[in-house]
Amino acid sequence: MTAEASAQGESGAAERVCPHFHAAIELVGKRWSGAILSALTEGPRRFGELTQAVPGMSDRLLSQRLRELEEEGLVERTVEAGAPVRVSYSLTEKGADLSPALGELGAWGRRWLA
């Protein structure tokens, strides 16, 4: 509190982080969500394929994240007719448009975390 009060006094109004950036990073950065989105950039995937693509993620969490990403309009769930019925997940236009951002982040990871 002291640090805050003192900096406010010194610097006046500090620049706010862009709220749209902040919303974007909190959405995409939620645990497992980025990895799921990244797996889907290659094309539609079934549930089990996503489980394999992201090691360590439980089925329960994958279901939950897919529902959240559907609600946010990033992922689309398609039920293919036939027996057995098949369900696949793909990126919407909004989700696919994340590709440059995810690509840059992957490039950074390969430069600095490899």
Next chain:
Amino acid sequence: MTAEASAQGESGAAERVCPHFHAAIELVGKRWSGAILSALTEGPRRFGELTQAVPGMSDRLLSQRLRELEEEGLVERTVEAGAPVRVSYSLTEKGADLSPALGELGAWGRRWLA
């Protein structure tokens, strides 16, 4: 479990998400971390300035995140001599190199979440 077993049988080995991408998104996407990094892309900031830049984040969490980002080598803490002693935070080369990724994510946020 059924879905998983069935997809494994159908598709064989699914492509794994790049582990460096995954590590990057889990690092940068951790709650508040992206916003703190984004605030620092404008230049060095004091603790109180960061508090103001990211509304809703407690001092306790900001301290914790700054320590984590220091440990990961993304943020540098500088103590400026003088009375009172002043502490500022800035991006390291590794942290600054996130700028294209954060920029793309912000652009996406402004396109789709604004």
